[in-house]
Amino acid sequence: MTYDTRYPSIADLKIRAKRRIPNFAFDYVDGGIDQEHGKRRNREDWHKVQMTPRYLLDVSSADLSTTIFDQTYSMPFGVPPVGxxxxxWPAAEIALATAAQKNNIPYMLSTLSTTLLEDIAEVAPDVCWFQLYVPQDIDVMKDILSRAKNSGYKVLVVTLDIPVGAKRNREIKNGLKLPFSITPNMIWQSMIHPQWAINTVINGRPDFVNVLRYKTTPNQGLSEFLTSFNMQGVTRERIEIIRNLWDGPVVLKGVQYESDMLAAIDIGIDGVVISNHGGRQLDAAPSTMQSLTQLSKYSSEKMTIMIDSGIRTGMDVVRAKALGAQMAFSGRSFFWGMGALGAAGGEQVIAIYKDEIDRTLKQLGCGAFKTMDDSWLA
Ligand SMILES: Cc1cc2nc3c(=O)[nH]c(=O)nc-3n(C[C@H](O)[C@H](O)[C@H](O)COP(=O)(O)O)c2cc1C
Structure with a gap:
């Protein structure tokens, strides 16, 4: 698998994405919450993980595959949910799901995606996972779950870490709010990014197509609808109901605290994504690297630990495995790829990570990702 050598790293894709798309779209993806300390901490802590290489070994090939919930993926890296x-980038969700299917890596679709969950399942039938923002209304929740199940989603991922709406200063300053209203800044930004603007006109204004059908009060604003739609603080009781309803693996996303991990194990949850939403919800939250070091002891045949937030290189994915995570995800990497290269962006991101994971394993003297463990930590 080759990639466009003008953009050999995720950092290069980010630079190009910033040039190619309007600032309100770039800041929406790039921004963290409050002062963005948590976002920075995520990144800095991955750099702190040192590993010692071993030589005098044959590393002519490295096996990147990983098996999660009885399915083998070609590499230990996937696309997390991004609302x-x-x-x-217009039609980014279909393009990324298609690239994930082609390369056999997991693709998580957000409840707040702008493509119908049924359409994503058609292009990514073997690798699609569904992410649930838990609706307050239990009948609505059951309807979404049955739509996801009937469409063939493999894994259900329940996000825990938005008990309250986020205050993101960049979005406020850019005038990005619901319902979308066109500000002079947006018009200007669209004019100076014509390729993005033309594609957006062709594809139509992005909308929350999976949930809008549940908006039954005609005069209710979009923002009020979404606030009333989501459960403000997902309870253990609700997770138990979901566990009983979903016939298949259930994953909790946003776990950082020991009691949440213990509850997940107790309820019979199959996996967790240690995540702080990429530093977008609580600026004081610990880095996920730090949480992983505290929670990895709970990894078992019944509890699969995965991670995201601040992952930007294949080496970070290997670091995460040495610390105990079977699979890693990065939202911003994929969406910078889309912003930089349009429909080709997903393949480019996958190729970069694949190459970097392969090289890191070989450099460390490890012939298979599955065997990477804490004995490599310096
Ligand atoms: C723009 C944006 C939108 C997101 N939307 C969702 C979402 O709808 N559901 C969800 O569970 N997580 C969402 N996340 C969090 C990601 O799934 C993931 O946890 C995060 O991107 C990981 O951090 P990273 O971007 O630093 O790799 C979003 C993240 C970003 C950047």
Whole structure:
């Protein structure tokens, strides 16, 4: 698998994405919460993980595959849920799901995606996972779950870490709010990014197509609808109901605290994504690298630990495995790829990570990702 050598790293894709798309779209993806300390901490802590290489070994090939919930993926890296994905680049969600299917890596679709869950399942039938923002209304929740199940989603991922709406200063300053209203800045930004603007006109304004059908009060604003739609603080009781309803693996996303991990194990949850939403919800939250070091002891045949937030290189994915995570995800990497290269962006991101994971394993003297463990930590 080759990639466009003008953009050999995720950092290079980010630079190009910033040039090619309007600032309100770039800031929506790039921004963290409050002062963005948590976002920075995520990144800095991955750099701190040192590993010692071993030589005098044959590393002519390295096996990148990983098996999760009885399915083998070609590499230990996937696409996490990103709401409003088609704003970063028009039709980004279909393009990324298609690239994930082709390369056999997991693709998580957000409840707040801008493509119908049924359409994503058609292009990514073997690798699609569904991410649920838990609706307050239990009948609505059951309807979404049955739509996801009937469409063939493999894994259900329940996000825990938005008990309250986020205050993101960049979005406020850019005038990005619901319902979308066109500000002079947006008109200007669209004019100076014509390729993005033309594609957006062709594809239509991004909308929350999976949930809008549940808006039954005609005069209710979009923002009020979404606030009333989501459960403000997902309870253990609700997770138990979901566990009983979903016939298949259930994953909790946003776990950082020991009692949440213990509850997940107790309820019979199959996996967790240690995540702080990429530093977008609580600026004081610990880095996920730090949480992983505290929670990895709970990894078992029944509990699969995965991670995201601040992952930007294949070496970070290997670091995460040495610390105990079977699979890693990065939202911003994929959406910078889309912003930089349009429909080709997903393949480019996958190729970069694949190459970097392969090289890191070989450099460390490890012939298979599955065997990477804490004995490599310096
Ligand atoms: C623009 C944006 C939108 C997101 N939307 C969702 C979402 O709808 N559901 C969800 O569970 N997580 C969402 N996340 C969090 C990601 O799934 C993931 O946890 C995060 O991107 C990981 O951090 P990273 O971007 O630093 O790799 C979003 C993240 C970003 C950047």
């Amino acid at each position: 409003l994905g088609n704003m970063m």
